Amino acid sequence: MKMALMPKKPFNRAPIWIAAVLTVLWLIILHLDLSFQTLLYGYKDLFEYFGRYSSPDFSNLSRYLVLLWQTLAIAFWGTILALVAGVVLAPFAARNMTPNRVVYRIARELLNLMRALPDLLLALIFVASMGLGPLPGVLALGIHTAGFLGKFFAESLERVDRGVIEAIQATGASRTQVLMYGGWPSIQREFLGNSLYILERNVRMAAVLGLVGAGGIGLALNASLETFKFRESAALIIVILVPVLAFDNLSTWLREKLK
């Protein structure tokens, strides 16, 4: 009776990875010339600094709320724009729904491009061509996050059970019909989850876009910080925080309900 020999223990690569990562981190710290010392020794100053944010000043609350409403409107419109664009592009970027490889590659690259260009940069470009105001923000958010939604949707579509797709194809349905009956209905939950995630993300980004003049509350925050009006800044931060947290909870609740 032959006994099988135990194979040699496979070479454990983990220590190499860890060493490599630590080395890179060390090099980065050296290169950036970061002075963690001032941070460590200056922590008392930091405490004093953050203390200035206590007792926020809500005297201008009505103005802040108007800006907040604008921020939310920008986020909402931007997300809807992204949804429409994402829904249109995603089927072409899904290997099981796309008509041919060329269209697939083009759609994928287009979505990559939309994702890679930062929305802030797009906002800058649109502000330069359309002037200050919320509309450049809507377009910038819409185009940038369309890239994300398109990719998410395409990946969800690709994961649909091949058998289900084949069954509808076998009835003689056209490509679009296969998409509408086998594709989108099968990914309802992911669709909603991704859309809510992007909506949340856009509410946060819309606040920031104000910094470049694309409307919203970011401009006010920047102004108050630059003029060292800390109590006002604290109030603004709280005003930004409330809807974002509310959204966070709302989307968690919605996701639970739809399981």
Next chain:
Amino acid sequence: MKKISFHAVEKRYPNGFHALRGVSLEIEAGSFTVILGPSGAGKSTLLRLVNGLETPTAGHVAFGPTAPSRSSLRGIRSGIGMVFQQFNLVGRLSVMTNVLTGRLAHRSWLGSIFYLFRREDIAIAREALERVGLVDKAWERADRLSGGQQQRVGIARALAQRPQIILADEPVASLDPVSSDDVMQLLRGICDRDGITVLVNLHQVEHARRYADRVIGLNSGQVVFDGAPGQLDSISLNRIYHRDGAPHDELFSAALAYA
């Protein structure tokens, strides 16, 4: 009604697997044919060649005197219904909608995108559901049904196409014995009453004996048996289920004796 003919079809997959090696067959219109064979014999491939889910690497499949052309694939598919081992229903959609996907080939593009159907289509779907005895479940979500029920919905979907041919790829492999009998009886009934050509892949020899007009045995991509179910003796079964390298011992014969 046209007969299906396979003309020396061969199928070699990209990974090198030679699924079919020169099969030539003629299936008479309106007949009930069962294909038996071990796993990997090429049964699924043979079936999927009929509605174009696979294309042959040599030879061709013809209906009547004409050979199918690429452009009429959807047209051909609309006349062929298919029933799958895993049912392949769209779980999130209702039973009725699933059956209605059988009518998609006959619907206008625009209407079907919006899930709009004509009265005739809904009537046909309802009739199909009555045939399989599931009208009372018409508005339920498809994934809430039991396995046997889902398979009957699959058959209703095929029936809704008003097909000339029904292909069934291991339709009862995932079902318990009682549901399994129900489904086989349904298929046989459809063949007898509507004169639809039925081609079924099975590995339960007992079902073949009870329901088939003609049994085709496939092994390693070649036809090794072709005759009436009464002619299925132990010699032919050995030939069908013979596996290269597997010993022909008592276990093998006993398994076939109980088949």
Next chain:
Amino acid sequence: MTNCFQLRWPTRSGLPPFAPVLSVGVVVALLAWSAPVAEVNAGHLYASIPRLIDFLRNILVMPDWKYLPQLGQKMLETLEMTFLATSIAAVISLPLSFLAARNTCPFPALFHGVRALLSLVRALPEMVWALVFVSAIGLGPLPGIMALAFVTVGFMTKFFAEAIEVVDQRAVEGVAAHGAGWLQVKIFAHLPQAWPDFIGAIMYILDHNLRGATLLGLVGAGGIGYDMIMSMRLFDYNRILVIAVAIYIVVTALDRVSDQFRARVI
């Protein structure tokens, strides 16, 4: 009420199903209500198209080749900020996530507290944190790294905790039944199972942080963001295109690398 027209929907009444119609209705209503505030009108859009085209034509000029070394340096700085901030966050998030997961946290009060704190940290965009840190410790990459690390801890801990929560309880019981200590159970039962999700989360966050890091320079927190906004403000057209292309290349490259890494490790 049944539909008596020629076409019907596949529902009992023939009318479209209630939930989708309601959702679409609500969305359309919200859009209409918020349209004036967001100044979304077709006229404005249409009028700006020529100016947009004009602008795009302007940036398609001969790039400023002398700028490339500085561009490279800034992009490298951006990458370094991303990598460092994400690593710091990972080190903090890993232990913290066990406290933020329902099945591994010893005290429910602690669990809720940690989750609430994480919510708070996540709620503000990185830029706002960067603004605050710049105001606190001055300009440079350090406030940017701190801001990124802060927000990343918020996200990463949440992702990690969710991965820990879906761990197969039977494996945990198996390890614990053999007398493993509290920490040992975490390391030998929870960690190995959640590990692929951890890696996935880190890769995704790395990608997200690179995109965020390109913006932080806007407020003086290091990276390419500063050059980006200055070149726009000064109409330095021959730099804008190079910056955009550089960002596109680096972000896409990281995207591909992390896809490859994920495919091989998971």
